[in-house]
Amino acid sequence: MSVSFSVVAVVFxxxxxxxxxxxxxxxxxxxxxxxxxxxxxxxANYKAVLSDPAFWRALGVGISYALITTALEMILGVGVxxxxxxxRKPIFxxxxxxxxxxxxxxxxxxxxxxxxxLYGIVNHVMLQIGWIDMPVDFAGHSTWAFVLISxxxxxxxxxxxxxxxxxxxxxxxxxVYEAAYIDGANxxxxxFRITLPIIRASILLVLLxxxxxxxxxxxxxxxxxxxxxxxxxxxxxxxxYERAFGDNTYGPAGATSxxxxxxxxxxxxxxxxxxxxxxxxxxx
Amino acid sequence: xxxKMHLGxxxxxxxxxxxxIPTLFPFYWMLKSALGKSEDVYKPSLGIHSTSFENFAQxxxxxxxxxxxxxxxxxxxxxxxxxxACSALGGYALARMRFKRKALxxxxxxxxxxxxxxxxGIPFFAMFQKLGLLNSLSGLALxxxxxxxxxxxxxxxxxxQSLPASYEEAAEIDGASKLQVFYRIMxxxxxxxxxxVFIFGxxxxxxxxxxxxxxxxxxxxxxxxxxxxxxxQQMDLNWAVIQAANxxxxxxxxxxxxxxQKYLVRGFQTSGLAN
Numbered sequence: 001m002s003v004s005f006s007v008v009a010v011v012f013x014x015x016x017x018x019x020x021x022x023x024x025x026x027x028x029x030x031x032x033x034x035x036x037x038x039x040x041x042x043x044a045n046y047k048a049v050l051s052d053p054a055f056w057r058a059l060g061v062g063i064s065y066a067l068i069t070t071a072l073e074m075i076l077g078v079g080v081x082x083x084x085x086x087x088r089k090p091i092f093x094x095x096x097x098x099x100x101x102x103x104x105x106x107x108x109x110x111x112x113x114x115x116x117x118l119y120g121i122v123n124h125v126m127l128q129i130g131w132i133d134m135p136v137d138f139a140g141h142s143t144w145a146f147v148l149i150s151x152x153x154x155x156x157x158x159x160x161x162x163x164x165x166x167x168x169x170x171x172x173x174x175x176v177y178e179a180a181y182i183d184g185a186n187x188x189x190x191x192f193r194i195t196l197p198i199i200r201a202s203i204l205l206v207l208l209x210x211x212x213x214x215x216x217x218x219x220x221x222x223x224x225x226x227x228x229x230x231x232x233x234x235x236x237x238x239x240x241y242e243r244a245f246g247d248n249t250y251g252p253a254g255a256t257s258x259x260x261x262x263x264x265x266x267x268x269x270x271x272x273x274x275x276x277x278x279x280x281x282x283x284x
Numbered sequence: 285x286x287x288k289m290h291l292g293x294x295x296x297x298x299x300x301x302x303x304x305i306p307t308l309f310p311f312y313w314m315l316k317s318a319l320g321k322s323e324d325v326y327k328p329s330l331g332i333h334s335t336s337f338e339n340f341a342q343x344x345x346x347x348x349x350x351x352x353x354x355x356x357x358x359x360x361x362x363x364x365x366x367x368x369a370c371s372a373l374g375g376y377a378l379a380r381m382r383f384k385r386k387a388l389x390x391x392x393x394x395x396x397x398x399x400x401x402x403x404x405g406i407p408f409f410a411m412f413q414k415l416g417l418l419n420s421l422s423g424l425a426l427x428x429x430x431x432x433x434x435x436x437x438x439x440x441x442x443x444x445q446s447l448p449a450s451y452e453e454a455a456e457i458d459g460a461s462k463l464q465v466f467y468r469i470m471x472x473x474x475x476x477x478x479x480x481v482f483i484f485g486x487x488x489x490x491x492x493x494x495x496x497x498x499x500x501x502x503x504x505x506x507x508x509x510x511x512x513x514x515x516x517q518q519m520d521l522n523w524a525v526i527q528a529a530n531x532x533x534x535x536x537x538x539x540x541x542x543x544x545q546k547y548l549v550r551g552f553q554t555s556g557l558a559n
Contacts, residue, residue: 005381008374011366012437015430016396022407033413080303083296092300094545095308101537103491105509109530110310112516113317113523121313124328155307167549209398216400219493223513237402244406245498257403268395 020261026254033248045251046259054231055239055256062235065146066215069153073210076154077161078203082191084162085169093166100159108223111152115139142232145225149233153220157210164206168199201275208271212264236260314534317527325524339528346520349529351504352511355421359507360489362425367436367485368478370429375440376470380449393441397434401494404430409498419502427495431488436481443477444470480547487537508533 027045031038049055084093099107115122115138123135138144172195180190196203218237221227227234227242234242236256244253317325321334322342343349378389408427409418417423447470455465493509500506506514512533515526541548 002377002381004373005377008370008377008437011370011429012374012396012433015426015433016399016404019404019407019411019430020399022411023403026407026410031410033409076303080300083300083303086296087293087300089297090545092304093549094542095304096300097541097545097548098311098538099307101487101541102534103493103509103537105491105493105513106314106530106534107310109512109516109526110314113527114310114313116523119326119328119523121328121330125330155310163548170549212398216398216402218400218402222497223493237400240402240406244409250406250410253406257406260400261403264398264400265395268398272391272395 023254023257023261026250027256027258028254029251031250033250041251045255049243049252049255049259054234055236057231058227058234058236058239061146061231061233062215062237065150065153065217065221065233065235066211069150069157069214070207070211072150072154073158073161073214074203074207077158077206078165078196080158081162081165081169082195085166093162096162097159099156100163102156104156104219105223107152107156108220111148111155112139112224115148139225140229142229145229145233149221149224152224153214153217156220157214161206161210164202165199168202169195172198204275208267212267215263216260311538314527314530317524318531320524322522322524325522325527339524340532343525343528343532346525347515347529348503348506348511349508349532352506352508353532355505356490356508359421359425359428360486362422363428363432363489364482364485366425366429367432368482370433371436371440371481372471372474372478374437375442376444376466378437378441379444380452390441393434393437397438399430401431401492405495405498408495412499417499419500419505421505424496424499424507425489427499428489428492429485431492431495432481432485435484439481439484440474440477443474447473476547483540483544487540490536 028041028043029038030041030044080096084096114120115136117123117135117137117140120135120138122138123132126132127135136144138148176194176198177190180194185193215235216237217235218241221233221235221238222241225233227238237260240253240256240260243256244250316332318339319335319337320332320339321336322339324334378386404427412418412423412427415423417426451469451473452465455469456462460468491509492507493513496507496510497513500510503511512526512529515521515529
């Protein structure tokens with residue numbers, strides 16, 4: 001057993017730990033895809049990144065994107081899960097979960113097409129209703145671009161919250177509700193006094209996961225707006241990608257990645273200290 | 285009373301429909317565009333006017349769709365197999381071995397589940413360049429393991445923990461070795477959970493865009509999501525053909541949700557995300 005454990009430990013370290021250590025190392029060196037030798041750079045990359053206004057803008061955009069999308073995903077997801085649990089129609093559950101299992105490229109290509117400025121259905125309908133006089137160039141206007149990436153993200157990732165919340169609701173014994181019903185609790189009281197307090201711990205875990213995942217999100221944004229126009233939808237992962245593959249320098253990209261990792265670590269440790277989710281597993 | 289009960293069921297259903305219409309509309313639009321005649325795709329209207337498979341025919345004849353799909357399939361299968369093997373062995377060892385700092389290890393596994401792809405992708409690019417693994421499907425599969433290994437390990441750890449140790453004790457009394465106990469008893473018991481890990485690993489790889497974008501530069505080696513993201517820039521492909529490709533790319537995941545919804549919900553109950 002210890003042999004097999006060692007093999008798995010080696011794989012885990014090779015694919016999870018070494019890349020992160022490597023990213024941290026890149027942040028302290030001058031190197032790039034077209035440079036054969038890496039030289040020690042000290043804190044120069046951090047100084048360059050932290051004095052770049054685009055970095056701070058990306059941090060701000062990333063935080064607002066993560067907060068807005070996470071809040072709406074949680075409210076919609078928990079609400080819809082409770083409704084689905086009550087309605088007991090499996091087909092509704094399947095339909096509500098559909099966006100979760102498709103690739104982000106599919107999401108991006110569909111939303112790209114629906115919001116196309118010349119032939120998109122969204123512009124067509126908004127023109128017909130009379131909300132707008134001119135077709136909107138969604139990816140080319142800073143506010144609309146932010147709305148576009150947020151709506152597409154909420155559309156794709158709310159089902160994750162629905163799925164986990166539904167799994168949780170299924171573990172609450174029916175007798176709890178029967179007792180509440182006998183005591184005269186109405187539907188709202190059952191939800192706010194019984195259901196939500198029971199699943200509180202896992203709602204908080206999902207909140208943490210979704211918040212971090214949205215903060216780290218790269219693909220939806222890159223595919224829909226590429227961080228544009230003029231950096232209006234550029235978040236820290238987009239900023240890091242542009243440093244590595246736009247400027248062809250690993251140093252600032254490594255420094256940015258390390259900063260993202262640091263933010264993650266602080267939030268993660270704070271969360272683990274407060275909620276201790278690992279105790280569930282580590283008892284044995 | 286009867287009327288009140290009726291209303292009590294009607295309001296949730298109505299609210300669900302209000303949620304489901306915008307959720308399902310993009311799927312309708314994707315299918316409608318893909319199945320319409322190509323000359324109709326640039327005349328936006330909500331209804332369906334024509335159906336044909338010409339877009340799918342053009343997709344298969346005018347692009348490298350099948351080559352790219354083959355690349356995606358190879359990478360996803362390899363990823364899923366590695367993740368299943370590591371999750372089964374690692375999860376079992378973590379559940380049954382006794383050692384100090386187990387809580388810390390659980391934290392590291394849970395924490396690594398939150399690593400951003402971009403944080404892993406950039407060093408993978410730098411490392412693979414040195415190792416000669418850039419532009420190779422096996423390198424990409426190795427990178428894709430990072431997407432689902434933490435979840436797989438976590439799920440199997442929880443799963444084996446939920447099995448009573450008395451099974452193994454009984455087998456050991458009968459003279460079975462530790463390895464035999466694992467292969468003959470624990471592994472067969474865990475096939476449903478391992479199937480969930482396999483599907484999760486396969487889907488994470490099949491759906492990936494970020495790591496493929498960074499690690500594959502040769503268009504013969506592109507996986508499907510990377511190749512399709514470039515369709516937009518190809519002038520000879522209209523949006524009907526792009527949506528036809530989109531339907532095919534999304535199909536495995538859609539079928540999985542429609543037919544495996546029950547198992548998805550149960551899988552999450554095992555994972556401990558639901559407690």
